[in-house]
Amino acid sequence: MSIILDYPSWFILLCLLLGAVYAFVLYRQDKKLSEAPRWARGLMSFFRFAAVSLIAFFLLSPLVKTVSREVEKPIIIFAQDNSESVVIGKDSSFYRNEYLGSVRELIAELSGKYDTNTYTFGDRIGQGMNIDFSGKQTDISALFEEIETRFSNRNVGAIILASDGLYNKGLNPVFLSEKLKVPVYTIALGDTAVKKDVLIKHVAHNRYAYLGNTFPLEVVVQANQCKDKSATLTVSKDGQSLFSQRLDFATSTFIRTVPVQLEAKQPGLQRYRVAISTIEGEVSVSNNVQDVFIEVLDGRQKILILANAPHPDIGAIKESIESNDNYEVESFLLPGFSKSVSGYNLVILHQLPNASASASQTLKELASADVPLLFIVGSQTGIPQFNAMKAGLNISGGSKNKSNDAQASVSKDFTLFTLEDEARSFYPKFPPLAAPFGNYTTSPSANVLLYQRIGAVETKYPLILFNENLGRKTAVVAGEGMWKWKLFDYAQHGNHAIFNELISKTVQFLSLKVDKSLFRVKAKSNYYENEQVEMDAELYNESYELINEPEVSISIINSEGKKFPYTFSKTTHAYRLNAGVFPVGEYTYEASVRSGDKVYTARGSFSVTALKIEASVTTADHQLLFSLAGKTGGEMVYPSGMEKLAASINAREDVKSVSYSHKKLSDLINLEWIFFVILALLSLEWFMRKRHGAY
Numbered sequence: 168m169s170i171i172l173d174y175p176s177w178f179i180l181l182c183l184l185l186g187a188v189y190a191f192v193l194y195r196q197d198k199k200l201s202e203a204p205r206w207a208r209g210l211m212s213f214f215r216f217a218a219v220s221l222i223a224f225f226l227l228s229p230l231v232k233t234v235s236r237e238v239e240k241p242i243i244i245f246a247q248d249n250s251e252s253v254v255i256g257k258d259s260s261f262y263r264n265e266y267l268g269s270v271r272e273l274i275a276e277l278s279g280k281y282d283t284n285t286y287t288f289g290d291r292i293g294q295g296m297n298i299d300f301s302g303k304q305t306d307i308s309a310l311f312e313e314i315e316t317r318f319s320n321r322n323v324g325a326i327i328l329a330s331d332g333l334y335n336k337g338l339n340p341v342f343l344s345e346k347l348k349v350p351v352y353t354i355a356l357g358d359t360a361v362k363k364d365v366l367i368k369h370v371a372h373n374r375y376a377y378l379g380n381t382f383p384l385e386v387v388v389q390a391n392q393c394k395d396k397s398a399t400l401t402v403s404k405d406g407q408s409l410f411s412q413r414l415d416f417a418t419s420t421f422i423r424t425v426p427v428q429l430e431a432k433q434p435g436l437q438r439y440r441v442a443i444s445t446i447e448g449e450v451s452v453s454n455n456v457q458d459v460f461i462e463v464l465d466g467r468q469k470i471l472i473l474a475n476a477p478h479p480d481i482g483a484i485k486e487s488i489e490s491n492d493n494y495e496v497e498s499f500l501l502p503g504f505s506k507s508v509s510g511y512n513l514v515i516l517h518q519l520p521n522a523s524a525s526a527s528q529t530l531k532e533l534a535s536a537d538v539p540l541l542f543i544v545g546s547q548t549g550i551p552q553f554n555a556m557k558a559g560l561n562i563s564g565g566s567k568n569k570s571n572d573a574q575a576s577v578s579k580d581f582t583l584f585t586l587e588d589e590a591r592s593f594y595p596k597f598p599p600l601a602a603p604f605g606n607y608t609t610s611p612s613a614n615v616l617l618y619q620r621i622g623a624v625e626t627k628y629p630l631i632l633f634n635e636n637l638g639r640k641t642a643v644v645a646g647e648g649m650w651k652w653k654l655f656d657y658a659q660h661g662n663h664a665i666f667n668e669l670i671s672k673t674v675q676f677l678s679l680k681v682d683k684s685l686f687r688v689k690a691k692s693n694y695y696e697n698e699q700v701e702m703d704a705e706l707y708n709e710s711y712e713l714i715n716e717p718e719v720s721i722s723i724i725n726s727e728g729k730k731f732p733y734t735f736s737k738t739t740h741a742y743r744l745n746a747g748v749f750p751v752g753e754y755t756y757e758a759s760v761r762s763g764d765k766v767y768t769a770r771g772s773f774s775v776t777a778l779k780i781e782a783s784v785t786t787a788d789h790q791l792l793f794s795l796a797g798k799t800g801g802e803m804v805y806p807s808g809m810e811k812l813a814a815s816i817n818a819r820e821d822v823k824s825v826s827y828s829h830k831k832l833s834d835l836i837n838l839e840w841i842f843f844v845i846l847a848l849l850s851l852e853w854f855m856r857k858r859h860g861a862y
Contacts, residue, residue: 170835171230178227186220207855214852218845229835237827241324242282243816245274246310248330249287250302251781253356255451262356267298269809270329276813281324281822286310290336290697303697303778305330308337315346323349324822325801327812331357332788335780341794350801350819352812357787361420363392363446366454368422368783370441374692376431378465380492383428386441388414389783390421398444402427404437414443434465436692436753436772454782458751460774462692468678469510472498473529474517475547479650481517484543487653487663487670494674501527508532513678515541518647520556521549539640539677544603545647546570558641559613559634565605572599573619573646575630581616583633584672590665595620598655600646602630607645612636619645633676640677685709686767688721688758695778696751704735704742706760706767713740714762721758723749751777 172178190212247270254262274296277283287293288310289302307330314326328351334340344351369387376382388400393416402410410427429439442456449455470488474481481498488496501519508514508529519542520530533540534556542548542558546568554561575594594617602619607628609615617630633642656666690702704719719735719742735742735758755772789803796803802815816822835841 169232171232171832172227174227179224182220182223182227185223186216186218189219190216211852211855214848214855218848218852221841221845221848225836225841230832231835231838233831233833235829235831237829239322239825239827240280240282241322241822241824242284242318243277243325243327244284244286244314244318244323245270245277245327246286246288246314246329247296247298248289248302248305248328248356249293249298249300250289250305250333251300252305252333252784253331254300255782255785256358256362257450258358262300266356266806269806271296273327273809273812277816280817284318286313302781303695304336304780305334306337307334307340308343311340311343311347322825323347325349325816325819326351327354328352328792328795329354329356330792331355332791333357333781333784334791335784341791341798344795344799347799349799351795351799352801352815353792353796353803354809354812355787355789355792355803355805357789359787359789361391361786362450363448364450364454364785365390365393365398365416365443365446366451366783367441367443367457370457370459372459372461374462376461376463377467377492378431378434378463381428381430382461383426384439384441384459386425386427388421388423388425388443390414390416390446391785392419393421393446394419396446398446400425400441400443402429403440403442409439431461431463434463436460436462436774438753438774450785451782454779457779458777460693460753460776462772467493467495468512468674470494470496470513470515470674470678471508471511472496472515472517473501473504473519474498475501475519475521478517478545478647480543480647483650483653483666484515484670487667488674490663490667491671494678501529504529508536508538511538512680513539513541513674515543517543518545518547520552521547522552523549537639539642541642541644541673541677543644543647543649545601546603548603550603550605556641557610557636558643559610559636560629560632560643560645561608561610562603562605562645563608565603569604570601570646571604571619571621573602573621573628573630574599576618576620576625578615578618581614583614583616584676586672587665587668590668593656593659593665594669596655596659598648598651600630600644600648600651602628602646610634610636631673638681638683642673642677684767684769685711685762686758686760686769688756688769688771690756690771690773692772693774693776694749695776697748697778700746700749700773700775702735702744702746702756704744704758704760704769706742706762708762715741717760717762719758719760721756723754723756725750726753749775751775 193215194208194212274283274285285294285296287296287298288307290304290306292310292313326347326349330353332355366389367386368389371385373382384402386400395416397413397415400412400414401408409429412425414423437460439459439461440456441459445452445455472481472485485496485498488494514533540558542553544553550562550565575597577591577594609629609632613632613634615629615632619626619628619630629643629645631642631644653663653666656663685707687705688702694700706714706717706719708714715737721733721735721744723731723733723746733744733746735744753772753774756770758769760767793803804811
């Protein structure tokens with residue numbers, strides 16, 4: 168410790184001189200103390216001298232510089248793979264018992280000389296030695312990132328990684344090890360021999376299917392060391408077999424993708440079990456079964472096409488829409504249509520309204536109904552009646568039966584949905600549509616997809632536009648003859664992909680329902696068994712503003728009818744729930760909230776799927792562990808050679824203690840004992856002065 172001054176050191180002499188002069192003048196002329204003993208006057212003078220000198224010294228703002236040294240022992244990090252793949256096979260008893268005993272002995276030996284930190288890793292990182300080999304995934308890169316974050320700029324001597332080398336999540340750990348800049352010693356667990364095993368490697372499927380439709384599954388079956396054996400692949404639901412196929416394994420390494428077609432017969436979340444029969448001597452049978460959850464929707468979009476008269480456009484558009492199983496299309500001529508339009512998700516009006524049909528009850532209903540409309544304007548369209556529908560486009564100044572041949576020009580500012588680059592470049596090549604002659608005026612809320620190109624002139628007249636006014640969606644195709652586009656697409660490409668994409672994206676945008684409910688709960692339809700079930704909720708007032716004052720409660724119900732009640736936590740403007748991890752199965756939920764005098768409810772369902780990725784590969788990857796150790800300057804050993812690790816680390820010259828120096832500057836006046844010293848000096852002086860008759 169040392170004292171630092173901002174002033175020259177000889178200023179200290181001035182402080183002492185000031186204290187001496189002050190004491191001399193005070194006690195030289197004080198006649199009241201003339202009868203006091205000489206030693207008493209001298210002691211009181213010293214007290215005053217010392218107090219004044221110290222006070223004057225502190226006016227120089229002295230600083231105290233302290234230097235402390237700390238010796239940090241090398242840090243040894245031991246990380247144990249806690250995933251299921253380690254204990255798959257005949258050696259599981261060894262790893263749960265004898266091996267863990269050897270690990271504890273190694274850590275105890277290292278702890279005598281080093282600071283040891285222990286971790287487990289799998290699908291998550293844990294501190295300590297709570298090893299149960301229950302991890303559903305293996306992410307070694309997350310372990311390295313955790314070490315880099317937690318031990319940055321620390322004296323890490325070495326990392327000991329005990330694993331079978333199999334990772335199925337995250338990045339390649341060999342590449343990430345470069346950031347650590349410390350040797351990695353690896354303990355190679357598991358067996359590199361290919362074992363007899365039959366497994367469901369993967370099941371590819373869609374998350375949703377529509378009621379009454381067939382949907383595909385693609386089952387990838389793998390068999391190792393099962394030559395000349397056979398097994399049966401089955402797909403079942405509620406114990407009833409829906410599909411069965413015998414597989415003969417002609418080679419030692421067999422892999423095949425089996426296509427399966429199933430029919431969606433019931434709405435809601437459906438559970439299908441994919442299984443392959445077992446073979447005697449398999450290393451694992453847990454990977455022979457996999458459950459698949461598919462949500463069957465009972466809600467195909469209903470599309471109505473109303474036309475003034477038969478036209479080839481109607482057939483082309485209807486066929487294009489029906490190529491998507493999500494839509495159900497009906498087409499009628501207006502004079503023969505008597506249904507209500509309220510049951511449709513989208514109505515396409517081909518050359519309607521016109522002068523003769525403008526008074527139709529159906530068109531009057533459409534004008535007031537909250538149903539999206541797609542207008543296809545042509546020579547039979549009554550332009551004044553069309554303008555009155557307020558579709559986002561107004562055509563004026565034209566004459567009846569007069570039209571322009573208008574080709575497509577793609578707008579660069581269209582953002583309502585995306586189209587493939589190939590389609591965008593092909594639209595200008597489409598044959599021209601017959602667009603009504605006149606002046607075109609668009610609403611400020613309109614969004615133009617295609618403009619009209621008349622001859623070589625690029626106009627700002629829209630050919631296809633979209634509009635949304637007061638929550639109602641409309642679109643206008645300002646021309647007839649779209650059937651030519653479909654034929655031209657087939658002539659150029661041998662299919663109708665570009666035309667179908669245009670129609671499909673248009674119908675999808677218009678028919679998509681906007682959720683206007685005041686209370687909503689958002690949750691995934693599927694969670695894995697090691698995944699937290701998290702949900703979000705939103706509550707709106709009558710002005711459609713987010714609020715979160717009321718309390719939101721929810722009950723999650725399993726397949727047996729047991730309820731698990733929870734309460735959402737409030738966020739800034741909404742709600743959030745973390746219900747934790749749930750067992751594999753199917754669940755429904757019902758959430759409720761009271762806002763004012765109304766109670767809102769929201770219902771839904773989700774599934775929890777078993778995660779069996781650890782059982783899909785049973786052959787250890789010791790090459791990765793060898794590469795990891797070699798690249799970082801470490802060494803790979805087997806469990807039988809673990810006793811060599813401590814000696815190998817002790818022999819390294821770069822694993823040694825590090826001394827750190829810490830410097831600190833602080834104001835000397837901040838030391839509390841200085842105050843009490845000055846107080847004691849002045850108090851003693853005052854006591855002696857009073858004792859000898861002075862003030």
